[in-house]
Amino acid sequence: MKNGLLVMLITIVFLYIGNTKVSLDQEEKRAEIDAPNEVVYQKEEWNNNSALIASYLLPEELYAMVNKSRVELQEEYGFQRCTAYLIFDWSIDSDKEWHYDSSWDCGEEIKAPLYSIVNKNVINEAEVFWLTYRQQWDCFLECIQHHGKQKETTFDYKKHTLYIRSKYVVRLTSPEKKAEWISSEWTSAVKIGKDYSVKLGDAEKETIEVSNAVVEMGKTGVDPFLTFECHNSKELCEELLKVRALCKEDYRLEAQIRYNGGDWEEAHVVNGTSPYLYSKRMVQLPEGYVTDPKGVQLRVRYHYDGNDERGVGESVTLWSEPITVGENCWWKENEAETAIMKEQSERHYSICLSILLVLLTVIMLVLVLVKPKNENKEKENIEEKKNGSNSMYRDEKKRKTICRKKSGKRKD
Numbered sequence: 001m002k003n004g005l006l007v008m009l010i011t012i013v014f015l016y017i018g019n020t021k022v023s024l025d026q027e028e029k030r031a032e033i034d035a036p037n038e039v040v041y042q043k044e045e046w047n048n049n050s051a052l053i054a055s056y057l058l059p060e061e062l063y064a065m066v067n068k069s070r071v072e073l074q075e076e077y078g079f080q081r082c083t084a085y086l087i088f089d090w091s092i093d094s095d096k097e098w099h100y101d102s103s104w105d106c107g108e109e110i111k112a113p114l115y116s117i118v119n120k121n122v123i124n125e126a127e128v129f130w131l132t133y134r135q136q137w138d139c140f141l142e143c144i145q146h147h148g149k150q151k152e153t154t155f156d157y158k159k160h161t162l163y164i165r166s167k168y169v170v171r172l173t174s175p176e177k178k179a180e181w182i183s184s185e186w187t188s189a190v191k192i193g194k195d196y197s198v199k200l201g202d203a204e205k206e207t208i209e210v211s212n213a214v215v216e217m218g219k220t221g222v223d224p225f226l227t228f229e230c231h232n233s234k235e236l237c238e239e240l241l242k243v244r245a246l247c248k249e250d251y252r253l254e255a256q257i258r259y260n261g262g263d264w265e266e267a268h269v270v271n272g273t274s275p276y277l278y279s280k281r282m283v284q285l286p287e288g289y290v291t292d293p294k295g296v297q298l299r300v301r302y303h304y305d306g307n308d309e310r311g312v313g314e315s316v317t318l319w320s321e322p323i324t325v326g327e328n329c330w331w332k333e334n335e336a337e338t339a340i341m342k343e344q345s346e347r348h349y350s351i352c353l354s355i356l357l358v359l360l361t362v363i364m365l366v367l368v369l370v371k372p373k374n375e376n377k378e379k380e381n382i383e384e385k386k387n388g389s390n391s392m393y394r395d396e397k398k399r400k401t402i403c404r405k406k407s408g409k410r411k412d
Helices: 002-030 060-066 070-077 134-143 234-247 287-291 330-411
Strands: 039-046 049-057 081-092 115-117 123-130 144-147 152-155 162-173 180-183 190-192 209-216 225-231 252-259 265-267 281-284 296-304
Touching: 039 190, 039 234, 049 081, 049 162, 049 234, 060 081, 060 162, 070 081, 081 123, 081 134, 115 123, 123 134, 123 234, 134 144, 134 152, 209 296, 225 296, 234 296, 252 281
Parallel strands: 049 152
Antiparallel strands: 039 049, 049 123, 081 115, 081 162, 144 152, 162 180, 162 190, 209 225, 225 281, 252 265, 252 296
């Protein structure tokens, strides 16, 4: 019995250690949400009602999170569903009188007066407010004006200045668990007054960083293509977002390639219609390029044709530094491979730990179930021996009695 209790104690300890490691890993991941880095606000007027629109770029970690399946969420965060929000806080005529209350992002549902659900795209737009909704009037009672029979409502930017800030909140849920909320930090306050407007910078001075260029073969074996990754600086992201906020349009990605130091040639980027992607880009290559892929060079840039209606002219960034396949790109790929290997190693550790716990549990059950049977058999054997001894004693006593009787008859 003592051995069974010992095995049970060891199993409980292992289970506690394993669950603690998983729980700590999940809590660490749940704590990693970056604040909105790039948010551009644009004043609008729809149907004679004031509106404020926010264009923002989703951080890569949050983008990956909202695009995970239920199984992946359960494995990495301990919950089956997640809903991400961008909530807005406001202050009137100063950056001191904020309205945020902790009840906005707790409980079973979002309660923030001004918020937008984050969709699964890299680039998003959020309606901060549109004053056609009467429930939003209460947020700005001292700052709004009503006009006409239809009660068109506008924000009085001539007399008041709006300060706005934002942050991400994520609600994690599972059927058997209480909802859990994760929150990022607030952004810096943005001042929006009568003279506020989105002012474009000089994107023509910015450039893209390119890495991880790899020549691969298509499914048919005769369609070579070049995959690569683009990385935008914070300044470049802000310029890209400003065009989206002003014109509701995007820059496109253009690429050129050359072989063994020859002339640069235009190359079609398969997924070049948006500058906002965290996945790999792809450029189709002529068949002759695969004879020696290490001679392939690539450079890229962003190009916007302009929008006359919005008063935005054509804009083209600088060409990126040429990247040569097999030279200044492989180290990036090796870093990626190292990260993958580390992740696989952690998965193998978790699997081995789970198997060990299962084996210990089975051994414990076997010991607990088998030992009582052995003890019962031993008791039965002892009882049988006792019964056998008593039986022999009775037989012997009976035999002696019979012998005495016979001996008495002979004397007679």
